[in-house]
Structure formats: structure tokens, C-alpha cells
Amino acid sequence: MQEHQIDIPSQLKLWAETLGVEESHIVASSGEFLYKQWREDLENSKYGYPLQPVAQSAYLEDSLGKIIGNFEYKKRTPAIFLTHDVDYLNPTYILWLKKAIGRKKFSLDCFKDNFLDSLKRYLEVDKNFLKDSGGQLFIPAPRPPRGFKKYLIHKLIDPSYNLNSTLGDAFYKIVMDYRAEVGIHGSFFSLENDGNFKLEKRTLEQRFGRKITFNRQHWLNINSYQDLIAMHESGINFDSSLGWNGTLGIRGGFLRPYPILLDKLKVIWEIPMLLMDGVLFDELKLSPEKALAIACDWLQKVAMVGGCVAINWHERTFARSYGWGETYERILEWCKKEGFDFYSRQDIEQRIKEHEGKYISKTN
Numbered sequence: 001m002q003e004h005q006i007d008i009p010s011q012l013k014l015w016a017e018t019l020g021v022e023e024s025h026i027v028a029s030s031g032e033f034l035y036k037q038w039r040e041d042l043e044n045s046k047y048g049y050p051l052q053p054v055a056q057s058a059y060l061e062d063s064l065g066k067i068i069g070n071f072e073y074k075k076r077t078p079a080i081f082l083t084h085d086v087d088y089l090n091p092t093y094i095l096w097l098k099k100a101i102g103r104k105k106f107s108l109d110c111f112k113d114n115f116l117d118s119l120k121r122y123l124e125v126d127k128n129f130l131k132d133s134g135g136q137l138f139i140p141a142p143r144p145p146r147g148f149k150k151y152l153i154h155k156l157i158d159p160s161y162n163l164n165s166t167l168g169d170a171f172y173k174i175v176m177d178y179r180a181e182v183g184i185h186g187s188f189f190s191l192e193n194d195g196n197f198k199l200e201k202r203t204l205e206q207r208f209g210r211k212i213t214f215n216r217q218h219w220l221n222i223n224s225y226q227d228l229i230a231m232h233e234s235g236i237n238f239d240s241s242l243g244w245n246g247t248l249g250i251r252g253g254f255l256r257p258y259p260i261l262l263d264k265l266k267v268i269w270e271i272p273m274l275l276m277d278g279v280l281f282d283e284l285k286l287s288p289e290k291a292l293a294i295a296c297d298w299l300q301k302v303a304m305v306g307g308c309v310a311i312n313w314h315e316r317t318f319a320r321s322y323g324w325g326e327t328y329e330r331i332l333e334w335c336k337k338e339g340f341d342f343y344s345r346q347d348i349e350q351r352i353k354e355h356e357g358k359y360i361s362k363t364n
């Protein structure tokens, strides 16, 4: 694929504005280095998994501080964006198989779970922390990709429920009852050249009767400018896919929403995804106590820099066979004690307009 050329000084200028610092702070010698690191984090990944060990503590404010010395930037009230990827509406054999392989657990317990009840519990928690609107859902409307091999992979790992079914109707009602926000959860191959992202987005917009501008790619499967451009061309202005699978760390080095320059006049806003239930519990195999402690350690960094990140607990994991919901609640309670704000989609847009994007909204 052709390498995407970007005007690096212009990108760095936007990042400087996002931090509320003089352009010279970032553009001077350190800039190219920071950009290179960010770009490596974007591209050196496969299915959201880093190809190299992640430099766990590297984040922009810290790196700049080390390079520049006494470095001051605008700190806002720290905030978290409450999000849930909705991969399943009920237990399926494919899910069981994935769990059995991934967690080496062969119990059939998950078939007793009610995933919609679990989702309701999450939205109930979100309602207690958010101001007016509901939590943010990323909802798939997958279409099969072309090619036999891709089709098989799609069958195995993409969400498979039908929004136009009895279950789909029950789900729709929950979204409406809780006034949840709808973003798209693009399917695994949807952003590739012949992918279906645009069609998937249209299906979702028709089903929920609203324009969709937020995306998180299923499996965090983003690793190129091309992916970001495809998204933007389909009408997405905000993405929250840049986080890691399999490990903890700050993908891209940002702890606040930031613009990614795609073209002279086009940017997509990234809301970094810092914490995800599956990573803590499935992949790192942490106990609830340990998961809480580690999550709060990471969020402490967000508080320190006055940042704003997304956290992602999946729709089904409040159910008994997972049992990860209490940790979510406790994380939010901790955040409240630490003075965090809690964000839905509209709060994120508002924040960007008032703070991070104040000077650059004209580019969007």
C-alpha cells in the first residue's frame, strides 16, 4: 500500500494547540520524534495487539516534560468517556468456543447468562454518573466480506446478531429506554479497500434513525492512515479505537482527545481508549481487586494531566459467568472521588469544542 504522506509540522501544530502550548514547544527538535512514536503505535499492530512491547508509561505530557524541562500545558478537569461495545445479544456457540479456547474454561455456564440484563445493569450504572444522556454504545451491523478465507474469519470473530429480530427489538428498546448513544462498531474487515464500513453505518443509521459520527472498530482492528481515511470518508468524525489489546498502555501517547490530520483540511478526533474489561480479566487474568487497583493507577495519570479517556466494558460482562461489572462500578466511584467528570457522546463533543479543538474546529 502507498505510504500516506502527512504534513508533520501541521500535525504537530494541531497537537500543540490541543495541549494549549506554544507551537514551538512541540515542533522544536522533539516534535518529529513524538510523531514517529505515535505513528509506530498506530501502525506496528495487528488486530489491536502491539507487535513490539509497549512502552507503558510513555505519554505526551510526560515526554515533553522530559525534553523541555519546565513545561506547562492546559489541564482540564479529568474525565472518562463511558463506553460499551455490544458484541453479543445472547450467548452463542461461537462465543462459547472463543471463551473455551481463550480462557481454557469449558463450562456451559455462560448459556445461563442474560446479556441484555447485563447491558441494562451497565446503562443503569452509567445513568447514575452521567448528566442528561445515556452511556455510549458501539453497535455492529456487520456484512460478510468478500473472499472465502475472510468470510470464515468473519463468521468466527465478528458479531453476528440481527438488529431486525425479536432480540434486536428488545435491544432497540433498551437503547431507547436508557437514551443510550449509538456509535458504530465497524466489523473486522470493514475498513479494508473493498470493505463494507459505509454500508454498515447506513444500516445502523436507518435502524436507529440518527446520524452516526462515532466509531470503534471491532477488535480495535486499526493500523493505518488508510483505515482512518476510510472511516472519515464514511462520515465518522470521532474514533475511539486506539487502545491496546492484550496489554495495558497508552497507545499513541495521548491521554486526551486529539486530532489526527488526514489531509490539509481533514481531521478525525481520537478519544484514546485506555482500559478494557477483557484485557484486565481475560488476558492479564487479574482478580477484581487487582484489576481495580491497576485501573486506578492508570487513571491517576489521566487525573494528573487533566486528560480524558474512554473505558470499555462489554455488554455481557455484568452477567454471572463473567462477573466484571462490579469492578466497573468501583472504578467509576473511585473516579468520582478523584473529581473526574463523566462523559457521554455529547459531553465529548462539547469538551472538544470548548477545549482541545477550540482553535482548530475550522479544520473539521
Ligand SMILES: [Zn+2]
Pocket (backbone or CB within 6 Å): 085, 086, 087, 185, 217, 218, 219
Ligand atoms: Zn467488538
